[in-house]
């Protein structure tokens with residue numbers, strides 16, 4: 001199980017400072033959608049330049065023009081690029097094909113997918129690298145989480161790695177670990193804390209205990 005730090009509510013210098021604090025405890029750093037909207041793919045480029053050995057995920061949440069957007073993010077230095085599970089199969093195929101050309105990976109975000117089981121099976125067959133269940137900020141605000149959805153995708157996915165995102169905190173990490181996803185994505189659970197390094201370290205230790 002790997003730990004991904006999601007950076008959503010920061011600018012580029014703040015993102016780089018934050019990663020300096022927790023670099024030893026994370027496997028992947030995510031340039032979150034709000035950061036890409038505010039700063040563009042420059043944020044991915046600068047993060048990769050600052051931490052060449054760290055895997056960088058660009059959370060583009062692609063919906064269309066997938067091949068083109070994956071190619072742009074790849075050229076900016078992203079190692080993993082996200083596309084939405086609700087995108088057309090043609091877009092998913094375009095993303096997978098383009099990512100392969102650049103030796104990059106595709107993570108599918110299942111946010112707002114209604115039939116998680118059926119779509120996860122289809123996406124797995126389309127050859128994506130990760131399938132990620134995700135409770136976005138707007139549903140976190142009304143008390144939802146993705147633990148059941150994680151169990152669902154774990155039961156049907158054969159080839160892709162599984163991931164979970166959305167409101168995961170130290171207090172809920174043990175529940176997440178029980179389901180053994182390949183990737184655990186944490187944003188505010190680390191970034192909103194006073195001592196980010198201590199929280200990241202404790203989360204990493206729990207994950208390693210598995």
Ligand SMILES: O=C([C@H](O)CO)[C@H](O)[C@H](O)COP(=O)(O)O
Nearest residue numbers: 006033165166167168186187188
């Ligand atoms: O993808 C995300 C969200 O849609 C905003 O872009 C977050 O990165 C993801 O939810 C993880 O962040 P937390 O929910 O704060 O853990």
